[in-house]
Amino acid sequence: MRVVVIGAGPGGLTLAHGLRRTGIDVAVYERDTALGRPQGVSLHLDERGASALRACLPPAHVAMLEATSGGQRGRTLNLSEVDGVLEAAEGPARPGRQVHRPLLRAVLLTGLDDVVRFGAELTRFERRPDGTVRAWFADGRTDTADVLVGADGIGSAVRRRHLPGARVVDTGRRMLMGATPVRAVAGTGLPELVGDNAAAAHLPGTTMALSVLRFTRRPEAARRQWLPALGPGAVAGLDDYVMWALAVTQERLGPASAWDTARELAADLPPALRQVVTEAWPDVTVTLRIATIPPPPAWPPSPVTLLGDAIRLAPGFGANLAMQDAHRLCAALTEAARGDLLDTIGAYESSFTADVVQASV
Numbered sequence: 001m002r003v004v005v006i007g008a009g010p011g012g013l014t015l016a017h018g019l020r021r022t023g024i025d026v027a028v029y030e031r032d033t034a035l036g037r038p039q040g041v042s043l044h045l046d047e048r049g050a051s052a053l054r055a056c057l058p059p060a061h062v063a064m065l066e067a068t069s070g071g072q073r074g075r076t077l078n079l080s081e082v083d084g085v086l087e088a089a090e091g092p093a094r095p096g097r098q099v100h101r102p103l104l105r106a107v108l109l110t111g112l113d114d115v116v117r118f119g120a121e122l123t124r125f126e127r128r129p130d131g132t133v134r135a136w137f138a139d140g141r142t143d144t145a146d147v148l149v150g151a152d153g154i155g156s157a158v159r160r161r162h163l164p165g166a167r168v169v170d171t172g173r174r175m176l177m178g179a180t181p182v183r184a185v186a187g188t189g190l191p192e193l194v195g196d197n198a199a200a201a202h203l204p205g206t207t208m209a210l211s212v213l214r215f216t217r218r219p220e221a222a223r224r225q226w227l228p229a230l231g232p233g234a235v236a237g238l239d240d241y242v243m244w245a246l247a248v249t250q251e252r253l254g255p256a257s258a259w260d261t262a263r264e265l266a267a268d269l270p271p272a273l274r275q276v277v278t279e280a281w282p283d284v285t286v287t288l289r290i291a292t293i294p295p296p297p298a299w300p301p302s303p304v305t306l307l308g309d310a311i312r313l314a315p316g317f318g319a320n321l322a323m324q325d326a327h328r329l330c331a332a333l334t335e336a337a338r339g340d341l342l343d344t345i346g347a348y349e350s351s352f353t354a355d356v357v358q359a360s361v
């Protein structure tokens, strides 16, 4: 069996590792260059994503990620200012760990040099009479596969062609997301107050979410021990940081950069929180658009399928679902090598449509 995956995000790369480990021929086509593009600095990885990584990745990759994740997160703390002092009250449990996103990407790409083709934008595909699928790319390349997987994110070209009835709906909500070195705000006491938990402060006009990524082991040392094949640039100079997000609406955003808007918004925040924003790394502050994909009408299984953001959006845990999909699809395709391809793809797709329904209630 040959599988072509469109998109080298967390979902597509997790799938590629899983398929390769089971001996299935896989190629990943990615529109971006190998350098990628800014997508925020840190991800909250919960058990859905972590167990998919454990199942699909080689053990050394898993060990590298575990060594460099933040501490086990306990709960979401509710922060409030009482008499000028920031206090934390215990909120709901939210288990998981923070991972540094560029490092996750670099680890996922390690060992896939002969699998991932960069600078390859899918433009169209076609099902052929012999049951295979042919894909065309903007640079003139083509490829043919038994299964085509759209792991190509929110703007998925595969979804647009495969499920034209599926729509991306903009909620009008936005998140300004950034990161600030722990050392720049250590004097505020905030990193100690938050610890390994997530924290949220409900403030006039916005909500601020925070967490701290303290690398459990220094990434350089972890690379030497677990994954020397990882490019040294992926671990060079990584510093512990506070990851933060400010909720805004589309109307609040103007022509200013994400960091400038965040600083304007932070002007009225308690001093410790304001300092987190003003001391942030300007170039990693991004605006995240919050959108949804209402579940499309049921569709018959075919050799074209989707995973992750390409089919359902889940602000705050989309990468976890993408990796979980990758694990499920890998199991389905491994099974299909022994049985009926369309039945197993149909079973995989019904599992994630059930998740979509759950996520929307």
Ligand SMILES: Cc1cc2nc3c(=O)[nH]c(=O)nc-3n(C[C@H](O)[C@H](O)[C@H](O)COP(=O)(O)OP(=O)(O)OC[C@H]3O[C@@H](n4cnc5c(N)ncnc54)[C@H](O)[C@@H]3O)c2cc1C
Residues within 6 Å of the ligand: 006, 007, 008, 009, 010, 011, 012, 029, 030, 031, 032, 039, 040, 041, 042, 043, 044, 045, 120, 121, 122, 123, 151, 152, 153, 154, 155, 156, 157, 177, 286, 288, 307, 308, 309, 310, 314, 315, 316, 317, 318, 319, 320, 321, 322
């Ligand atoms: C700032 C920020 C913070 C986030 N925080 C979290 C978090 O804490 N936890 C969490 O679980 N999720 C988080 N998310 C969401 C998470 O990033 C996404 O849900 C996740 O990346 C989806 O993975 P994916 O593999 O499905 O798609 P993507 O990561 O979007 O990858 C799709 C890939 O396909 C490529 N592509 C697109 N079109 C084509 C084409 N036509 N041809 C070839 N390639 C194509 C793209 O270049 C991209 O590399 C966050 C997102 C952002 C932006």
